[in-house]
Amino acid sequence: MTRVAEFSVDRIQLLDAAGVLVGDSPDVARDRNRVIDMYRWMVLTRAFDARAIALQRTGRLGTYASSLGQEAVAVGLADAMERDDVLLPSFREHGAQLRRGVTMNELLLYWGGDERGSDFSGARHDFPCCIPVGSHAPHAAGVGLAIQLRGEPWVAVCVFGDGATSKGDVYEAMNISGAWTLPVVFVASNNEWSISVPRSAQTACETLAQKAVASGFEGVQVDGNDVFAVREVANRALEKARSGGGPTLIEALTYRLGDHTTVDDASRYRDDEEVGRHWKQEPVARLRAFLTTTHEWTREDEETMIESCHAEVEAAVEEYLATESQPVESIFDYLHEKLPSAYAGQRGMALGEEGDR
Amino acid sequence: MNPASADPGSTDTGMNMVEAINHALTSAMVADDSIVLLGEDIGINGGVFRATDGLQARFGKDRVRDTPLSEALIAGLPVGLAAMGFRPVAEIQFMGFIYPAIDQIVNHASRLRTRTRGRLTCPMVLRAPFGGGIHAPEHHSESMEAMFAHIPGIRVVIPSSPARAYGLLLAAIANPDPVIFLEPKRLYRARREPVTDDGRPLPMDHCFKLREGSDITLVSWGAMLKETIEAADMLAGEGVEAEVIDVATLKPLDMSTILDSVGKTGRCVIIHEAPLTGGFGAEIAARLACEGLMQLLAPVERVAGWDTVMPLPRLETRYLPNVERVLAAARRTASYS
Structure with missing residues (x-):
């Protein structure tokens, strides 16, 4: 017998659940303003999320998919991207969209049932969010091919959930991206639940990252509640793609702290104990702890930021509610x-x- | 499937439909660098029907790309390419394999412009050979154009001659929105005709009147126009002058040409190869009932494939409408009083 191939999957974590740096300290962690900037995008995303749910509960927004608990995946990824990279999001990447220049009013318009919400004033090349799960992965390969044919240094970044990794179109897109060495970064935001089906019931694979192996490129796991690690791993994948090294699949390990959408009731299929355990891992508190211990973040700083985020959200809500239908x-x-x-x-x-x- | 290679076409000897498609692709690619071809075996092999014969050698591997067996991708990847400013022309090898691609057509290609309010658009063409009559294996002979004609936001175009294949394909490629271009493979090598390779498109969204007549209107598209025209010629021998309309663009439908003709003749038979129920003939018949009822002198008849699974080649000629069935329906309709 001859062993013809061997594979391994690495997992990267830089900031543990208590907000303590483990291993190599990334440059960005030493830059107080940069850390505060990422923290603010995460806090803003969470404030937006809470307000969007409240709007839905009071009949002023349509069905909405919360990103509660997954803010570090979205913000860390978008923070690593260049403006001219192209984001192809699923429906839980509000933080990445906001960070890239989609306005909160646009997100509210979209979830409130108005197509103008996908006519982004910023991020003009970014795709609108994709509702049919994983069906945007082939588009990412197409965007990657366009970039490659033009010889540009940009990257298509396609985000989907763990559920999407069971779909054929995701594999077809990854397969061609590997075969043609396309500049694409695939991000599987593994929040453990595909509505009611747990990750363990979706596949026999030990990791989702290893699904890249069958497509001939690297798959890597990252602690998706650690914004430093997400940013670092995304940076590496983006630089590899930019320099002609082809695609990467990043599996970001996170958790959906909320319901699938506002019309879901997660208590039907998972218990509070599990959710409670994951609240101890969540990304915003973790980064706050790091800021507090490392960058002298005070209660006053925190309150000021939360207040300004709420004000920003409220202004967007007012604009949204005042927008007439087309x-x-x-x-x-x-x-x-x-x-x-x-x-x-x-x-x-x-x-x-x-x-x- | 490995049909014999196409003869080199030229305007002198005329072209068959495959050659006309090949020339249209060539003409478009010379004029526009943003056109990229994708599909299974379309490169060095030139496509299983040779529609892309020689194009990879001429335009290079970047612009004429062999994909893996991956139909969702073949329809989905062009959405990304098109949104970025390219004009992809993708080939599904046979319509029988197009079904994994429908998700991409319905959920993405057809609605990208609408859902982004014009920020992103999808100028792509999806070509697919379809229909029966060449003794092909199972799954290679169905006619499912009505499924596509039901989808908002796309065009569905079916040529019925080499010249119309040439001109309509150029129009489809130049169009800023997605077009499903279905090629009746029974006509690929059925006949040659002079085609001027001048890069000029024919109008889409427009029926073609192939024969003038005042007694009955025969409406068809694609391969069935062969039997329809034969029937019209035989009817002329019986003193019945049939007007023959090639619908050509099923969606959007040029109903006014059909209504004008039926307004003149008062009688109409619709002929298609696809199954009867829910076929596109039903749409035309419904429109005639709604908008042309007072002009009708006889019930509208449809001659179509049976509501059965497409049989394997031994029985396919018993499935496909033949000249006799068209004639019988036309005689009933013409003599109805």
């Missing part, structure tokens, strides 16, 4: 570049005009 003809006017004359009659009928179809 007129009905908009559902026709963006269907094609120019509306085919075959649909002119229907457009008129939607406007309440008389006439045949």
Whole structure:
């Protein structure tokens, strides 16, 4: 017998659950302002999340997918990305979208049922969030191919959940990205639950990261509640992709502290004890502890920041609630570049005009 | 499937449909660097029907790319490419393998412009050979165009001759929105005709009137136009002048050309190879009932494939509508009073 291939998967953690640095200290951890900046994006994301749920509960927002507990994956990843990289998010990456210039008003418009929420004023090349799980992975390969054909130094960054790693289109996208050495970073944000199906029931693999092995490139695990580690691992993967080294799959280990969406009730399938255990690992408190012990972060600093985040969220909510719906003809006017004359009659009928179809 | 290689086409000897498609792709790629071809075996092999024969040698491996067997990817990757400013033309080897790609068409390609309010768009073409009549293996002969015609936000185009394949494919590639371009493989090598390789598109969203007549309107598309025109010629011998309409673009449907014709003839038979129930003929018949009822002198008839699983080659000629079935329906309709 000859052994023809061997594989291993590494896990990286830089900041433990208590907020203490373990192993090599990343440069960014020594830069107080940079740490505060990342912390603020995480706090803002959480404040946004709480307000979005409250809006849904009071009938002013549609079904909403909370990112509670997963803020470090989104913010650490977006922090490592360049402006001209292209983000292809799933539906739980609010923090990454905000960090890249999507406004809170736009996110609220989207989840409130208005297509203008995906016409981002910033991050113009980023894709809108993808609802059919994992079906955006082939788009990331296409974006990567476009970048490669133009010889540009940018990277397509595709984020999906653990549930998506069971899907064929995710494998097809990873497979071609490996075969063509495309500049793509795949991020599996493993929050342990695919609605009600736990990670352990989804696959016999020990890690999701090893799914990269079958596509011929590196898969790595990172503590997804450790923003330093996420940023560091993302940086490495992005630099590899930029320099022609091809794709990486990052499995970020995190936990969905909330329900799947506002129409889910997670108490039907998981117990409080499990959730309570994961609250001890969550990313925001962890970074706050680090800031407190290392960068003299005070209670006053904390209160000031929370207040300013809430004010920012409230301003966005006001703007969102004051935004009128688009007129009905908009559902026709963006269907094609120019509306085919075959649909002119229907457009008129939607406007309440008389006439045949 | 390994059909014989295409003859080199030229305007002198005319072109068959495969050659016309090859020339349209060539013409478009010469004119526009952003066009990238993708599909299974389309590179050195030139596609199993040779539609992309010689294109990789001419335009290079970057622009003519062999993909793995990966249909969701073949439809999904172009969405990313197109959103970034390229114009991908992807080939699904046979329509029977297109179903994993439908998710990408319905959920992404067709709605990217709408859902981003025009920020991102999807100028892609998905080509696929379809239909029966070449004694192909199982899963290679179905006609499922109505499934695509039901999807908002895309165009569905089906050529019925080499010249229309050439001009409509150029139009599809130039279009800023996604187009499903279905090629009746029974017509790939059925006949040659002069095609001017001048890079000029034909209009989409537009029916073509292939034959003038005042007694009955025969509406069809794709491969069935062969039988339809044969039937029209035989009807002429019986003193019935049939107008023959090639729908060509199923979606969006140019109903006004059909209504104009039926307004003149008062009688209509719709002919398609796809199964009867829920077929695209049902849409045309419904529109005639809604918008042309007062002009009708006879019930609208449909001649279609049976509502059965497409049989394997031994029985496929018993499945496909033939000239006799078209004639019988046309005679009933023409003589109805």
